[in-house]
Amino acid sequence: MRILTAFAAGMAFWLCGASQGMSEARLNVLCGVDEAWCMAMEKAFETRAGIDISMVRKSTGDILDQIRAEKSHPTVDVWWGGTGDAHLQAASEDLLDRYQPDHEHDMLPWAQNFFAMSGSRSAAIYAGALGFAYNSDLLAALKLPAPTCWQDLTKEAYRGHIQSGNPNSSGTAFTMLATLVQLLGEEEAFRYMAALNRNIVEYTRSGSAPVKAAARGEVLIGISFMHDAVTLKEAGAPLVIVAPCEGTGYEIGAVSIVKGSRNARAAQAFVDFALSPEGQATGAAAGQNQVPSNAKAALPPAAPDITMIKMVDYDFATFGLSDERSRLLTRFDTEISPTQ
Ligand code: PLP
Numbered sequence: 651m652r653i654l655t656a657f658a659a660g661m662a663f664w665l666c667g668a669s670q671g672m673s674e675a676r677l678n679v680l681c682g683v684d685e686a687w688c689m690a691m692e693k694a695f696e697t698r699a700g701i702d703i704s705m706v707r708k709s710t711g712d713i714l715d716q717i718r719a720e721k722s723h724p725t726v727d728v729w730w731g732g733t734g735d736a737h738l739q740a741a742s743e744d745l746l747d748r749y750q751p752d753h754e755h756d757m758l759p760w761a762q763n764f765f766a767m768s769g770s771r772s773a774a775i776y777a778g779a780l781g782f783a784y785n786s787d788l789l790a791a792l793k794l795p796a797p798t799c800w801q802d803l804t805k806e807a808y809r810g811h812i813q814s815g816n817p818n819s820s821g822t823a824f825t826m827l828a829t830l831v832q833l834l835g836e837e838e839a840f841r842y843m844a845a846l847n848r849n850i851v852e853y854t855r856s857g858s859a860p861v862k863a864a865a866r867g868e869v870l871i872g873i874s875f876m877h878d879a880v881t882l883k884e885a886g887a888p889l890v891i892v893a894p895c896e897g898t899g900y901e902i903g904a905v906s907i908v909k910g911s912r913n914a915r916a917a918q919a920f921v922d923f924a925l926s927p928e929g930q931a932t933g934a935a936a937g938q939n940q941v942p943s944n945a946k947a948a949l950p951p952a953a954p955d956i957t958m959i960k961m962v963d964y965d966f967a968t969f970g971l972s973d974e975r976s977r978l979l980t981r982f983d984t985e986i987s988p989t990q
Contacts, residue, residue: 677916678703678725680713682821683828683903683938684858684878690936691730694924704970709856710736710821717745717779717908728920733821733904734764735828738970741771747907749773753925753944761943764902767966772906775924776933776940777801779900779959780825783866783879783889784871793926797871799895800830804845811870812849813860818979818985821901822857827978828969829899831963834911843986853987865889875901876954877939884937884952897960903940 653767681688685707692705708716709730717726717740719761729737729746740746748770757765763772780805789796794807795966803812830839843857851869854860860872865887879891905924907917923929935941939953968974 663837665668676704677727677913678919679703679705679728679842679920679960680716681705681730682710682713683707683730683933683940684881684936687936687938688933691924691929694929694932695920698928699916699919703920709815709819711817711819711824711846712855714740721745721910721960724908724910724912726908727913727917728905728907730905730920730924731775731903733825733906734772734977735824735954735970736821737904737906738768738966739972739975740906741768742970742972745909746771747890747909747911747914747917749921751918751925752922755850756944757925757945758943758945760902761816764904764966765777767970768904768906772904772926773895773921773945774902775904775930776942777900777956778875778903778940779893779954779956779961780822780829780874780879780898781876781879781891781893781959782871782873783861783876783883783891785867785869785888786890787888788864788867788870789890790793793871796890798892799834800842801896803873804851808849808853808871808953812845812846812873813852813854813863813871814850814873815857815860816855817982818983819855820857822878823853824975824979825871825875825901825971826873827897827982828963829962831978832899833896840981840985843982847986850987857941861889868881876959880939880952880954880977881937884939886932888891892956893954893959895960897962899962899964902943902957902966908987 688707714736764774817823817827858878861874862874863869865882883889911917927947930942934950939950
């Protein structure tokens with residue numbers, strides 16, 4: 651049975667046109683989405699392609715730092731998931747390979763724009779809106795009002811009750827910083843971040859940790875992508891998910907091949923799979939709720955309807971620039987919270 655399965659998987663990889671040069675070793679993938687999806691994707695691709703993957707979950711900024719550090723001797727083949735502005739920053743630093751994926755013509759318009767913006771170096775795999783979520787049991791126990799706006803989060807009532815990611819490591823938190831700059835203007839955004847900082851109990855390395863802590867009742871409010879909160883709510887957590895009243899930003903999650911990958915063909919097959927309806931369905935199967943980029947992929951039933959959310963026209967071209975990222979992160983470290 652095992653032999654037959656392996657044979658079928660090997661045939662599938664050959665059929666999808668990626669078998670030549672397949673003496674290559676296992677594919678090293680850094681995964682920026684939730685651990686559950688990382689594992690589901692690893693299994694699905696191994697079954698489809700018949701080759702081993704080493705899949706490691708890391709936060710977006712940590713992946714970017716690793717790929718930068720390994721520029722002259724890359725050990726990573728594919729960067730899958732994580733916020734697209736960081737992929738664009740890597741593209742602008744010539745850290746990614748150009749590749750035209752098989753399914754690019756089936757991508758939704760926002761995904762095609764993203765691919766063009768990257769100079770064909772990074773492809774969109776999903777989109778999702780930023781927001782926050784609070785634990786309704788804890789809110790009732792603390793007798794606090796329900797927050798509905800970004801401004802509410804700076805109120806004294808929430809002192810010590812909010813977790814957010816650190817934008818140096820977390821793509822979620824960098825999306826928040828860039829969103830506030832676009833919503834409020836940079837000076838006002840930093841005044842806001844300073845006021846919010848008084849209420850923050852901890853800046854976490856990962857962007858999904860805050861809402862997971864809120865789901866467990868360890869903190870009242872977690873700032874996160876709304877789809878992360880939906881996944882936890884679907885699993886039974888007493889979360890109320892908020893699309894902030896002033897409007898919010900969003901991410902385009904992406905996949906990229908690292909320049910200098912020694913497994914180029916397998917890396918390309920992975921990207922093709924990640925953009926296919928079959929590959930994108932692994933997200934919903936793992937309980938994830940992002941909006942897929944392929945027009946032929948099914949929308950997870952519980953995915954937040956991003957057309958109903960007041961959204962900033964997120965400027966990926968500006969916030970995808972390395973200099974802009976470094977400048978904003980330096981301001982965050984010096985004016986808001988020194989990164990340990
Ligand atoms: N979790 C989910 C479900 C995501 O889609 C993303 C970003 O693409 C993240 C987390 C980002 O993780 P982090 O903020 O740790 O970089």
